[in-house]
Amino acid sequence: MPDWLALYYREPVELTHGEGRHVWDAEGRRYLDFFGGVLTTMTAHALPEVTKAVAGQAERILHTSTLYLDRHMVELAERIAALSGIPDARVFFTTSGTEANDAALLLATSHRRSNQILAMRNSYHGRSFSAIGVTGNASWSPTSLSPLQTLYVHGGVRSRGPYAHLSDGEFIVACVADLEDVLGQTHGGVAALIAEPVQGVGGFTAPPDGLYAAFREVLDRHGILWISDEVQTGWGRTGDHFWGWQAHAASGPPDLLTFAKGIGNGMSIGGVVARADVMNCLDANSISTFGGSPVTMAAGLANLTYLLEHDLQGNARRVGGLLIERLRAIAAGLPVVREVRGRGLMIGVELVGPDGAPSPDAASLALEHAREQGLLVGKGGREGNVLRLAPPMTLTVAEAEEGASMLEAALRRVQDATG
Ligand code: PLP
Numbered sequence: 001m002p003d004w005l006a007l008y009y010r011e012p013v014e015l016t017h018g019e020g021r022h023v024w025d026a027e028g029r030r031y032l033d034f035f036g037g038v039l040t041t042m043t044a045h046a047l048p049e050v051t052k053a054v055a056g057q058a059e060r061i062l063h064t065s066t067l068y069l070d071r072h073m074v075e076l077a078e079r080i081a082a083l084s085g086i087p088d089a090r091v092f093f094t095t096s097g098t099e100a101n102d103a104a105l106l107l108a109t110s111h112r113r114s115n116q117i118l119a120m121r122n123s124y125h126g127r128s129f130s131a132i133g134v135t136g137n138a139s140w141s142p143t144s145l146s147p148l149q150t151l152y153v154h155g156g157v158r159s160r161g162p163y164a165h166l167s168d169g170e171f172i173v174a175c176v177a178d179l180e181d182v183l184g185q186t187h188g189g190v191a192a193l194i195a196e197p198v199q200g201v202g203g204f205t206a207p208p209d210g211l212y213a214a215f216r217e218v219l220d221r222h223g224i225l226w227i228s229d230e231v232q233t234g235w236g237r238t239g240d241h242f243w244g245w246q247a248h249a250a251s252g253p254p255d256l257l258t259f260a261k262g263i264g265n266g267m268s269i270g271g272v273v274a275r276a277d278v279m280n281c282l283d284a285n286s287i288s289t290f291g292g293s294p295v296t297m298a299a300g301l302a303n304l305t306y307l308l309e310h311d312l313q314g315n316a317r318r319v320g321g322l323l324i325e326r327l328r329a330i331a332a333g334l335p336v337v338r339e340v341r342g343r344g345l346m347i348g349v350e351l352v353g354p355d356g357a358p359s360p361d362a363a364s365l366a367l368e369h370a371r372e373q374g375l376l377v378g379k380g381g382r383e384g385n386v387l388r389l390a391p392p393m394t395l396t397v398a399e400a401e402e403g404a405s406m407l408e409a410a411l412r413r414v415q416d417a418t419g
Helices: 048-060 071-084 097-112 168-184 211-222 244-251 294-309 312-331 360-373 397-418
Strands: 015-019 022-025 030-033 089-094 116-120 149-153 192-195 225-229 256-259 270-275 337-343 346-351 378-380 386-389
Touching (some): 071 089, 071 270, 097 116, 097 270, 168 211, 192 211, 211 244, 225 244, 294 312, 312 337, 360 378
Parallel strands (some): 116 192
Antiparallel strands (some): 089 270, 256 270, 337 346, 346 386, 378 386
């Protein structure tokens, strides 16, 4: 294997096909996919409705570019704009979450004519130069150079920070005070706050409901835009809400919202939704060669239709709730598990060593043992010690039970090995 490939497993797993919530490797082994690709397989692997839409469009024409009308793109844009909750919303399609955030940062900085941005500690927003510039963890950003002036605030990861001991209410008060303090040290003119409602790569950590409502009040006072990065939290994955920002509903919708990952069910779709006055502040902002290309738009439309018609948000709430309960029961007897946390089908399992310190080794071991059981999971967190579970949102109760049992077996082996 080339050493530049950053693969998850000691022995590379080569996936050849998938169906429903399962995938198969080149040796014919079947796995239950508890990471949904990388939260990219939103509904199911090889969902016939999406496959048909992709094949049908591919047979007609692969690419036209945004110079020409594509009805799928217009319909998908209109449906996302209506779902976004942002009044008078406009949509700009990209090919990834990184590009979506890049576009959002470009719009916000242009609208406010400032390159000062607020971001959360422990955040992850992608791999472009500007997205790296708002990523609040050095291990995910290969350079400290940035075209932006970024100010990091508290409110992301909480479990081990200086505010760990605070109640939810006290935490919100402390984070607002921190935000005010950071703003007090600027000359004003900050363009935007960018934040993930639940930190994804950061280990599926959610702030208390209402944090962004409290932030919003401060942001409004300073004329600062709010960008909600919904690349992981969008489309009902968190169960109770269609978008992550809705857990902070008193704040109303953000000014800009970015999406990607699941909407294409594996096809490359990203995008930014913004108020018309923000979106239209740049004239030359309407063209991306591959953003909104017809095959991806046909896939996105079929996938979104399936999601809504089958109430997969409701399924994420119900099945995710049962899964979290079951995993908490398992964790109660396993000191290696510090915490099971999550919302809907976005569940983090945080692992620690015998001394209670974050254990990335335990997480790597758990990943290997889970694979041997026939279960694929993700990994993340500030210290790399969190297993991330985000299966396709069609997950059944029986599959949730099966996955929990496989994970239990893997975690027991980790517990035995680490003491
Ligand atoms: N924003 C968030 C919250 C993400 O989790 C990611 C990717 O993991 C991105 C942005 C970047 O998306 P992409 O990998 O599609 O560029």
